[in-house]
Amino acid sequence: MPAISKVLSTGAAVVALSLAFIATAEADGKLQEVLARGKLIVGTGSTNPPWGFQDKGGKLVGFDIDLAHIIAKGLFNDPAKVEFVTQSSDARIPNITTGQVDMTCQAMTVTAPRAQQVAFTIPYYREGVALLLKKGGKYAxxxxxxxxxxxxxxxxxxxxxxxxMVHQALPDAKVDQFDNVGLMYQALNSGRADAAATDASSLRWFMKQNPDRYVDAGYGWNPQNYACAVKQGDADWLNFVNTAIEQALTGVDYGDYKTAYETWFGVTPPAPAIGFPR
Structure with missing residues (x-):
């Protein structure tokens, strides 16, 4: 019996130690967990240029990918210390809430209902709808x-x-709907359509790939904010990610944000004004 009691006591001690370790890890929070792990795990897309997609060599690239590298740089002073989990758009929230990823950066629109399930970071891009025209076409x-x-x-x-949506910008226009983006652009190229209504980011990306063929009609509408998302309930982790994004937008890492913006959108974002913070 004493031997059995000793075994039980040892087993109980191991369980207690394990529970204490888990409790400590949870108390430390996601920021300390990520730092201890030595890499950031980010959920993102792989089929949506210019946000996250595979280049000709199969490498995952895009604006969201660059943003994740900026955050990894803030964590480890090494932008390469990030692992990407490619996911469908409907997995963006579940993968956060179940802990499969540390955060999601995937052209995710901020909405109040979604904010009941995840914690959004500060926005890093304002999306909208824009009108793509053929250069030298009938309408300027x-x-x-x-x-x-x-x-x-x-x-x-x-x-x-x-x-x-189209009638918000052009109340009397005829609307021709297509089930894929390629056919939508083909209609513009063939003259079947006079303009193509698409995401402003897609328009900028498409114009960058075809600089001599298309122009922006110069009107945007239907605004929506893109932000990354993290699991609710960890203020230190959210604060860190917010700080990293804010410094990319307006502070010490603006150069990295500017480079990414120019790479994927073909234009230079407004430089942060020196002086009193906005």
């Missing part, structure tokens, strides 16, 4: 399109909101 800009009224046809990716 949004004002010309609007003046033409029902004589204008706009191609757009098919969804239940497409027609109402």
């Amino acid at each position: 800009d949004h004002a010309a399109l609007k003046a033409a009224g029902a004589g204008v046809t706009v191609s757009v990716l098919q969804n239940v909101y497409a027609e109402d």
